[in-house]
Amino acid sequence: MFKKKAAKRHCKFCSRRFAVAYHRGKFCSAACYHKYQKRNHAANFKNLTGQKFGRLTIIKCVGSGKKQYAFSFWLCKCDCKGPNSLVVRSGSTLRKFKRHGPTAKWKCVPSCGCSVAEGNKNPRPLYKFKIRRPPGQAGFRHLLKGYKSHARSRGLDWCLSEIQFALLTKSNCHYCGVxxxxxxxxxxxxxxxxxxxxGIDRADNSVGYVVQNCLPCCAVCNHAKHTMSYAAFMVWLERIAKFKEAA
Structure with missing residues:
Protein backbone atom coordinates (compact mmCIF):
# COMPACT_ATOMS: atom_id res chain seq x y z
CA MET A 1 0.00 0.00 0.00
CA PHE A 2 1.14 3.51 -0.75
CA LYS A 3 1.59 6.02 2.01
CA LYS A 4 -0.87 8.89 2.12
CA LYS A 5 1.65 11.47 0.88
CA ALA A 6 3.04 9.15 -1.79
CA ALA A 7 -0.43 8.17 -3.02
CA LYS A 8 -1.12 11.79 -3.99
CA ARG A 9 1.86 11.84 -6.36
CA HIS A 10 1.16 11.17 -10.02
CA CYS A 11 3.74 10.79 -12.76
CA LYS A 12 3.87 13.76 -15.13
CA PHE A 13 4.22 11.44 -18.16
CA CYS A 14 2.15 8.31 -17.51
CA SER A 15 -0.11 9.67 -14.69
CA ARG A 16 0.49 6.62 -12.48
CA ARG A 17 0.82 6.91 -8.72
CA PHE A 18 4.27 6.26 -7.31
CA ALA A 19 6.01 6.01 -3.96
CA VAL A 20 9.66 6.63 -4.93
CA ALA A 21 10.10 10.05 -6.49
CA TYR A 22 12.43 10.70 -9.43
CA HIS A 23 13.59 14.12 -10.65
CA ARG A 24 12.10 16.35 -7.94
CA GLY A 25 9.10 14.11 -7.39
CA LYS A 26 7.52 14.64 -10.83
CA PHE A 27 8.16 11.24 -12.47
CA CYS A 28 7.84 7.64 -11.39
CA SER A 29 10.98 6.42 -13.21
CA ALA A 30 13.92 7.49 -15.32
CA ALA A 31 12.26 6.04 -18.42
CA CYS A 32 9.21 8.30 -18.01
CA TYR A 33 11.44 11.31 -17.47
CA HIS A 34 13.45 10.71 -20.67
CA LYS A 35 10.30 10.02 -22.71
CA TYR A 36 8.79 13.26 -21.46
CA GLN A 37 11.95 15.19 -22.35
CA LYS A 38 12.06 13.66 -25.84
CA ARG A 39 8.41 14.50 -26.55
CA ASN A 40 8.72 18.12 -25.39
CA HIS A 41 12.07 18.74 -27.07
CA ALA A 42 10.78 17.48 -30.40
CA ALA A 43 7.81 19.87 -30.14
CA ASN A 44 10.10 22.88 -29.41
CA PHE A 45 12.60 22.11 -32.19
CA LYS A 46 13.29 25.03 -34.56
CA ASN A 47 14.59 24.53 -38.06
CA LEU A 48 17.51 26.87 -38.76
CA THR A 49 18.21 25.77 -42.34
CA GLY A 50 19.13 28.74 -44.51
CA GLN A 51 19.81 31.12 -41.62
CA LYS A 52 23.11 32.99 -41.37
CA PHE A 53 25.24 33.31 -38.21
CA GLY A 54 28.36 35.41 -38.68
CA ARG A 55 30.16 33.92 -41.67
CA LEU A 56 28.32 30.60 -41.51
CA THR A 57 25.24 29.70 -43.55
CA ILE A 58 23.33 26.68 -42.24
CA ILE A 59 22.75 23.92 -44.79
CA LYS A 60 21.02 21.20 -42.76
CA CYS A 61 20.69 19.59 -39.33
CA VAL A 62 22.97 16.62 -38.75
CA GLY A 63 22.06 15.94 -35.09
CA SER A 64 18.92 15.19 -33.13
CA GLY A 65 17.00 18.35 -32.27
CA LYS A 66 16.45 18.92 -28.60
CA LYS A 67 15.40 21.91 -26.50
CA GLN A 68 15.09 24.76 -29.05
CA TYR A 69 18.40 24.50 -30.93
CA ALA A 70 20.70 24.46 -27.89
CA PHE A 71 22.01 20.91 -28.27
CA SER A 72 21.48 20.31 -32.01
CA PHE A 73 24.28 20.08 -34.56
CA TRP A 74 24.21 21.81 -37.93
CA LEU A 75 26.21 21.51 -41.14
CA CYS A 76 27.37 25.00 -42.13
CA LYS A 77 29.23 26.60 -45.02
CA CYS A 78 31.67 29.49 -44.47
CA ASP A 79 31.78 32.56 -46.71
CA CYS A 80 35.55 32.24 -47.22
CA LYS A 81 35.00 29.22 -49.52
CA GLY A 82 38.28 27.67 -48.40
CA PRO A 83 39.17 23.97 -48.40
CA ASN A 84 37.71 23.57 -44.89
CA SER A 85 34.67 25.79 -45.40
CA LEU A 86 32.19 22.98 -44.54
CA VAL A 87 32.03 22.63 -40.75
CA VAL A 88 29.65 21.31 -38.09
CA ARG A 89 28.69 23.65 -35.28
CA SER A 90 26.56 23.09 -32.19
CA GLY A 91 23.40 25.05 -31.60
CA SER A 92 24.76 26.42 -28.31
CA THR A 93 27.55 28.28 -30.18
CA LEU A 94 25.07 29.74 -32.65
CA ARG A 95 22.69 30.74 -29.88
CA LYS A 96 25.41 32.63 -27.99
CA PHE A 97 26.32 34.61 -31.12
CA LYS A 98 22.65 35.38 -31.78
CA ARG A 99 22.23 36.60 -28.20
CA HIS A 100 25.38 38.75 -27.84
CA GLY A 101 26.65 39.41 -31.35
CA PRO A 102 30.32 40.31 -32.05
CA THR A 103 30.64 42.35 -28.87
CA ALA A 104 33.24 42.34 -26.10
CA LYS A 105 31.17 39.77 -24.21
CA TRP A 106 31.11 37.29 -27.12
CA LYS A 107 34.17 38.02 -29.28
CA CYS A 108 34.09 34.86 -31.41
CA VAL A 109 32.50 35.24 -34.87
CA PRO A 110 31.16 31.88 -36.11
CA SER A 111 33.39 30.73 -38.98
CA CYS A 112 35.41 27.76 -40.17
CA GLY A 113 38.43 29.18 -38.31
CA CYS A 114 39.42 31.87 -40.81
CA SER A 115 38.35 34.68 -38.46
CA VAL A 116 40.79 33.44 -35.80
CA ALA A 117 43.64 33.29 -38.33
CA GLU A 118 42.90 36.85 -39.49
CA GLY A 119 42.86 38.05 -35.88
CA ASN A 120 46.31 36.56 -35.28
CA LYS A 121 47.71 38.33 -38.36
CA ASN A 122 46.17 41.69 -37.43
CA PRO A 123 46.29 42.11 -33.63
CA ARG A 124 44.10 44.73 -31.99
CA PRO A 125 45.60 48.15 -31.13
CA LEU A 126 45.04 47.37 -27.45
CA TYR A 127 47.96 44.92 -27.48
CA LYS A 128 50.03 46.88 -29.98
CA PHE A 129 50.18 50.02 -27.87
CA LYS A 130 50.03 48.46 -24.43
CA ILE A 131 51.40 50.74 -21.71
CA ARG A 132 53.82 48.98 -19.38
CA ARG A 133 54.87 50.19 -15.95
CA PRO A 134 58.51 50.91 -15.15
CA PRO A 135 60.43 47.97 -13.60
CA GLY A 136 59.53 47.44 -9.96
CA GLN A 137 56.59 49.87 -10.03
CA ALA A 138 53.92 47.24 -9.37
CA GLY A 139 55.83 45.78 -6.40
CA PHE A 140 56.42 49.27 -4.99
CA ARG A 141 52.69 50.10 -5.20
CA HIS A 142 51.80 46.83 -3.52
CA LEU A 143 54.25 47.47 -0.67
CA LEU A 144 53.09 51.07 -0.18
CA LYS A 145 49.44 50.01 -0.05
CA GLY A 146 50.24 47.37 2.58
CA TYR A 147 52.10 49.85 4.80
CA LYS A 148 49.28 52.39 4.60
CA SER A 149 46.64 49.77 5.36
CA HIS A 150 48.64 48.43 8.32
CA ALA A 151 49.12 51.94 9.75
CA ARG A 152 45.42 52.73 9.36
CA SER A 153 44.36 49.49 11.09
CA ARG A 154 46.60 50.30 14.10
CA GLY A 155 45.49 53.94 14.26
CA LEU A 156 48.92 55.38 13.35
CA ASP A 157 49.48 58.62 11.44
CA TRP A 158 50.83 58.33 7.90
CA CYS A 159 52.77 61.43 6.81
CA LEU A 160 55.15 59.96 4.22
CA SER A 161 55.03 60.85 0.54
CA GLU A 162 55.77 58.30 -2.18
CA ILE A 163 59.25 59.74 -2.74
CA GLN A 164 60.09 59.64 0.99
CA PHE A 165 58.78 56.06 1.23
CA ALA A 166 60.88 55.03 -1.78
CA LEU A 167 64.05 56.60 -0.33
CA LEU A 168 63.54 54.83 3.01
CA THR A 169 62.82 51.40 1.54
CA LYS A 170 65.77 51.59 -0.90
CA SER A 171 68.33 52.70 1.74
CA ASN A 172 70.66 50.39 3.64
CA CYS A 173 69.69 49.34 7.14
CA HIS A 174 70.34 52.06 9.73
CA TYR A 175 71.54 49.53 12.35
CA CYS A 176 73.54 46.87 10.47
CA GLY A 177 74.09 48.45 7.04
CA VAL A 178 72.69 45.57 4.99
CA GLY A 199 61.51 47.89 6.02
CA ILE A 200 60.75 51.05 8.01
CA ASP A 201 61.40 51.27 11.75
CA ARG A 202 59.77 53.89 13.96
CA ALA A 203 62.37 55.15 16.43
CA ASP A 204 59.62 56.07 18.90
CA ASN A 205 56.94 53.39 18.87
CA SER A 206 54.33 55.79 20.27
CA VAL A 207 54.60 58.07 17.20
CA GLY A 208 53.28 57.23 13.73
CA TYR A 209 55.00 57.25 10.36
CA VAL A 210 56.51 60.75 10.40
CA VAL A 211 59.69 61.57 8.45
CA GLN A 212 61.67 62.48 11.58
CA ASN A 213 60.60 59.24 13.29
CA CYS A 214 61.29 56.78 10.45
CA LEU A 215 64.53 54.89 9.78
CA PRO A 216 65.37 52.26 7.14
CA CYS A 217 65.60 48.90 8.85
CA CYS A 218 65.99 45.31 7.68
CA ALA A 219 63.61 42.60 8.82
CA VAL A 220 66.15 41.03 11.24
CA CYS A 221 66.87 44.28 13.12
CA ASN A 222 63.20 45.24 13.10
CA HIS A 223 62.24 41.97 14.78
CA ALA A 224 65.09 42.31 17.25
CA LYS A 225 64.13 45.84 18.27
CA HIS A 226 60.42 44.93 18.56
CA THR A 227 58.96 47.32 21.20
CA MET A 228 62.28 48.65 22.57
CA SER A 229 63.04 52.35 22.40
CA TYR A 230 65.79 53.64 20.13
CA ALA A 231 68.19 54.35 23.03
CA ALA A 232 67.61 50.94 24.64
CA PHE A 233 68.16 49.15 21.36
CA MET A 234 71.44 51.01 20.71
CA VAL A 235 72.70 50.06 24.19
CA TRP A 236 71.83 46.44 23.47
CA LEU A 237 73.74 46.54 20.16
CA GLU A 238 76.81 48.05 21.85
CA ARG A 239 76.72 45.33 24.50
CA ILE A 240 76.68 42.63 21.80
CA ALA A 241 79.59 44.29 19.96
CA LYS A 242 81.72 44.54 23.13
CA PHE A 243 81.00 40.93 24.00
CA LYS A 244 82.05 39.74 20.53
CA GLU A 245 85.24 41.81 20.66
CA ALA A 246 86.21 40.34 24.05
CA ALA A 247 85.47 36.76 22.97
Missing amino acids: VPFKVVRSGGRDRTQDYAFN
Whole structure:
Protein backbone atom coordinates (compact mmCIF):
# COMPACT_ATOMS: atom_id res chain seq x y z
CA MET A 1 0.00 0.00 0.00
CA PHE A 2 1.14 3.51 -0.75
CA LYS A 3 1.59 6.02 2.01
CA LYS A 4 -0.87 8.89 2.12
CA LYS A 5 1.65 11.47 0.88
CA ALA A 6 3.04 9.15 -1.79
CA ALA A 7 -0.43 8.17 -3.02
CA LYS A 8 -1.12 11.79 -3.99
CA ARG A 9 1.86 11.84 -6.36
CA HIS A 10 1.16 11.17 -10.02
CA CYS A 11 3.74 10.79 -12.76
CA LYS A 12 3.87 13.76 -15.13
CA PHE A 13 4.22 11.44 -18.16
CA CYS A 14 2.15 8.31 -17.51
CA SER A 15 -0.11 9.67 -14.69
CA ARG A 16 0.49 6.62 -12.48
CA ARG A 17 0.82 6.91 -8.72
CA PHE A 18 4.27 6.26 -7.31
CA ALA A 19 6.01 6.01 -3.96
CA VAL A 20 9.66 6.63 -4.93
CA ALA A 21 10.10 10.05 -6.49
CA TYR A 22 12.43 10.70 -9.43
CA HIS A 23 13.59 14.12 -10.65
CA ARG A 24 12.10 16.35 -7.94
CA GLY A 25 9.10 14.11 -7.39
CA LYS A 26 7.52 14.64 -10.83
CA PHE A 27 8.16 11.24 -12.47
CA CYS A 28 7.84 7.64 -11.39
CA SER A 29 10.98 6.42 -13.21
CA ALA A 30 13.92 7.49 -15.32
CA ALA A 31 12.26 6.04 -18.42
CA CYS A 32 9.21 8.30 -18.01
CA TYR A 33 11.44 11.31 -17.47
CA HIS A 34 13.45 10.71 -20.67
CA LYS A 35 10.30 10.02 -22.71
CA TYR A 36 8.79 13.26 -21.46
CA GLN A 37 11.95 15.19 -22.35
CA LYS A 38 12.06 13.66 -25.84
CA ARG A 39 8.41 14.50 -26.55
CA ASN A 40 8.72 18.12 -25.39
CA HIS A 41 12.07 18.74 -27.07
CA ALA A 42 10.78 17.48 -30.40
CA ALA A 43 7.81 19.87 -30.14
CA ASN A 44 10.10 22.88 -29.41
CA PHE A 45 12.60 22.11 -32.19
CA LYS A 46 13.29 25.03 -34.56
CA ASN A 47 14.59 24.53 -38.06
CA LEU A 48 17.51 26.87 -38.76
CA THR A 49 18.21 25.77 -42.34
CA GLY A 50 19.13 28.74 -44.51
CA GLN A 51 19.81 31.12 -41.62
CA LYS A 52 23.11 32.99 -41.37
CA PHE A 53 25.24 33.31 -38.21
CA GLY A 54 28.36 35.41 -38.68
CA ARG A 55 30.16 33.92 -41.67
CA LEU A 56 28.32 30.60 -41.51
CA THR A 57 25.24 29.70 -43.55
CA ILE A 58 23.33 26.68 -42.24
CA ILE A 59 22.75 23.92 -44.79
CA LYS A 60 21.02 21.20 -42.76
CA CYS A 61 20.69 19.59 -39.33
CA VAL A 62 22.97 16.62 -38.75
CA GLY A 63 22.06 15.94 -35.09
CA SER A 64 18.92 15.19 -33.13
CA GLY A 65 17.00 18.35 -32.27
CA LYS A 66 16.45 18.92 -28.60
CA LYS A 67 15.40 21.91 -26.50
CA GLN A 68 15.09 24.76 -29.05
CA TYR A 69 18.40 24.50 -30.93
CA ALA A 70 20.70 24.46 -27.89
CA PHE A 71 22.01 20.91 -28.27
CA SER A 72 21.48 20.31 -32.01
CA PHE A 73 24.28 20.08 -34.56
CA TRP A 74 24.21 21.81 -37.93
CA LEU A 75 26.21 21.51 -41.14
CA CYS A 76 27.37 25.00 -42.13
CA LYS A 77 29.23 26.60 -45.02
CA CYS A 78 31.67 29.49 -44.47
CA ASP A 79 31.78 32.56 -46.71
CA CYS A 80 35.55 32.24 -47.22
CA LYS A 81 35.00 29.22 -49.52
CA GLY A 82 38.28 27.67 -48.40
CA PRO A 83 39.17 23.97 -48.40
CA ASN A 84 37.71 23.57 -44.89
CA SER A 85 34.67 25.79 -45.40
CA LEU A 86 32.19 22.98 -44.54
CA VAL A 87 32.03 22.63 -40.75
CA VAL A 88 29.65 21.31 -38.09
CA ARG A 89 28.69 23.65 -35.28
CA SER A 90 26.56 23.09 -32.19
CA GLY A 91 23.40 25.05 -31.60
CA SER A 92 24.76 26.42 -28.31
CA THR A 93 27.55 28.28 -30.18
CA LEU A 94 25.07 29.74 -32.65
CA ARG A 95 22.69 30.74 -29.88
CA LYS A 96 25.41 32.63 -27.99
CA PHE A 97 26.32 34.61 -31.12
CA LYS A 98 22.65 35.38 -31.78
CA ARG A 99 22.23 36.60 -28.20
CA HIS A 100 25.38 38.75 -27.84
CA GLY A 101 26.65 39.41 -31.35
CA PRO A 102 30.32 40.31 -32.05
CA THR A 103 30.64 42.35 -28.87
CA ALA A 104 33.24 42.34 -26.10
CA LYS A 105 31.17 39.77 -24.21
CA TRP A 106 31.11 37.29 -27.12
CA LYS A 107 34.17 38.02 -29.28
CA CYS A 108 34.09 34.86 -31.41
CA VAL A 109 32.50 35.24 -34.87
CA PRO A 110 31.16 31.88 -36.11
CA SER A 111 33.39 30.73 -38.98
CA CYS A 112 35.41 27.76 -40.17
CA GLY A 113 38.43 29.18 -38.31
CA CYS A 114 39.42 31.87 -40.81
CA SER A 115 38.35 34.68 -38.46
CA VAL A 116 40.79 33.44 -35.80
CA ALA A 117 43.64 33.29 -38.33
CA GLU A 118 42.90 36.85 -39.49
CA GLY A 119 42.86 38.05 -35.88
CA ASN A 120 46.31 36.56 -35.28
CA LYS A 121 47.71 38.33 -38.36
CA ASN A 122 46.17 41.69 -37.43
CA PRO A 123 46.29 42.11 -33.63
CA ARG A 124 44.10 44.73 -31.99
CA PRO A 125 45.60 48.15 -31.13
CA LEU A 126 45.04 47.37 -27.45
CA TYR A 127 47.96 44.92 -27.48
CA LYS A 128 50.03 46.88 -29.98
CA PHE A 129 50.18 50.02 -27.87
CA LYS A 130 50.03 48.46 -24.43
CA ILE A 131 51.40 50.74 -21.71
CA ARG A 132 53.82 48.98 -19.38
CA ARG A 133 54.87 50.19 -15.95
CA PRO A 134 58.51 50.91 -15.15
CA PRO A 135 60.43 47.97 -13.60
CA GLY A 136 59.53 47.44 -9.96
CA GLN A 137 56.59 49.87 -10.03
CA ALA A 138 53.92 47.24 -9.37
CA GLY A 139 55.83 45.78 -6.40
CA PHE A 140 56.42 49.27 -4.99
CA ARG A 141 52.69 50.10 -5.20
CA HIS A 142 51.80 46.83 -3.52
CA LEU A 143 54.25 47.47 -0.67
CA LEU A 144 53.09 51.07 -0.18
CA LYS A 145 49.44 50.01 -0.05
CA GLY A 146 50.24 47.37 2.58
CA TYR A 147 52.10 49.85 4.80
CA LYS A 148 49.28 52.39 4.60
CA SER A 149 46.64 49.77 5.36
CA HIS A 150 48.64 48.43 8.32
CA ALA A 151 49.12 51.94 9.75
CA ARG A 152 45.42 52.73 9.36
CA SER A 153 44.36 49.49 11.09
CA ARG A 154 46.60 50.30 14.10
CA GLY A 155 45.49 53.94 14.26
CA LEU A 156 48.92 55.38 13.35
CA ASP A 157 49.48 58.62 11.44
CA TRP A 158 50.83 58.33 7.90
CA CYS A 159 52.77 61.43 6.81
CA LEU A 160 55.15 59.96 4.22
CA SER A 161 55.03 60.85 0.54
CA GLU A 162 55.77 58.30 -2.18
CA ILE A 163 59.25 59.74 -2.74
CA GLN A 164 60.09 59.64 0.99
CA PHE A 165 58.78 56.06 1.23
CA ALA A 166 60.88 55.03 -1.78
CA LEU A 167 64.05 56.60 -0.33
CA LEU A 168 63.54 54.83 3.01
CA THR A 169 62.82 51.40 1.54
CA LYS A 170 65.77 51.59 -0.90
CA SER A 171 68.33 52.70 1.74
CA ASN A 172 70.66 50.39 3.64
CA CYS A 173 69.69 49.34 7.14
CA HIS A 174 70.34 52.06 9.73
CA TYR A 175 71.54 49.53 12.35
CA CYS A 176 73.54 46.87 10.47
CA GLY A 177 74.09 48.45 7.04
CA VAL A 178 72.69 45.57 4.99
CA VAL A 179 71.41 46.37 1.48
CA PRO A 180 67.70 45.82 0.60
CA PHE A 181 67.23 42.07 0.17
CA LYS A 182 63.57 41.34 0.89
CA VAL A 183 61.51 41.13 -2.33
CA VAL A 184 57.86 41.86 -3.08
CA ARG A 185 56.75 39.45 -5.82
CA SER A 186 54.48 41.22 -8.30
CA GLY A 187 54.03 41.19 -12.06
CA GLY A 188 54.39 38.55 -14.76
CA ARG A 189 56.67 35.59 -15.23
CA ASP A 190 59.66 37.74 -16.19
CA ARG A 191 59.64 39.24 -12.65
CA THR A 192 60.31 42.74 -13.97
CA GLN A 193 57.91 44.22 -11.41
CA ASP A 194 59.59 42.69 -8.33
CA TYR A 195 60.72 45.25 -5.75
CA ALA A 196 63.64 44.69 -3.32
CA PHE A 197 63.30 46.73 -0.15
CA ASN A 198 64.23 47.30 3.48
CA GLY A 199 61.51 47.89 6.02
CA ILE A 200 60.75 51.05 8.01
CA ASP A 201 61.40 51.27 11.75
CA ARG A 202 59.77 53.89 13.96
CA ALA A 203 62.37 55.15 16.43
CA ASP A 204 59.62 56.07 18.90
CA ASN A 205 56.94 53.39 18.87
CA SER A 206 54.33 55.79 20.27
CA VAL A 207 54.60 58.07 17.20
CA GLY A 208 53.28 57.23 13.73
CA TYR A 209 55.00 57.25 10.36
CA VAL A 210 56.51 60.75 10.40
CA VAL A 211 59.69 61.57 8.45
CA GLN A 212 61.67 62.48 11.58
CA ASN A 213 60.60 59.24 13.29
CA CYS A 214 61.29 56.78 10.45
CA LEU A 215 64.53 54.89 9.78
CA PRO A 216 65.37 52.26 7.14
CA CYS A 217 65.60 48.90 8.85
CA CYS A 218 65.99 45.31 7.68
CA ALA A 219 63.61 42.60 8.82
CA VAL A 220 66.15 41.03 11.24
CA CYS A 221 66.87 44.28 13.12
CA ASN A 222 63.20 45.24 13.10
CA HIS A 223 62.24 41.97 14.78
CA ALA A 224 65.09 42.31 17.25
CA LYS A 225 64.13 45.84 18.27
CA HIS A 226 60.42 44.93 18.56
CA THR A 227 58.96 47.32 21.20
CA MET A 228 62.28 48.65 22.57
CA SER A 229 63.04 52.35 22.40
CA TYR A 230 65.79 53.64 20.13
CA ALA A 231 68.19 54.35 23.03
CA ALA A 232 67.61 50.94 24.64
CA PHE A 233 68.16 49.15 21.36
CA MET A 234 71.44 51.01 20.71
CA VAL A 235 72.70 50.06 24.19
CA TRP A 236 71.83 46.44 23.47
CA LEU A 237 73.74 46.54 20.16
CA GLU A 238 76.81 48.05 21.85
CA ARG A 239 76.72 45.33 24.50
CA ILE A 240 76.68 42.63 21.80
CA ALA A 241 79.59 44.29 19.96
CA LYS A 242 81.72 44.54 23.13
CA PHE A 243 81.00 40.93 24.00
CA LYS A 244 82.05 39.74 20.53
CA GLU A 245 85.24 41.81 20.66
CA ALA A 246 86.21 40.34 24.05
CA ALA A 247 85.47 36.76 22.97
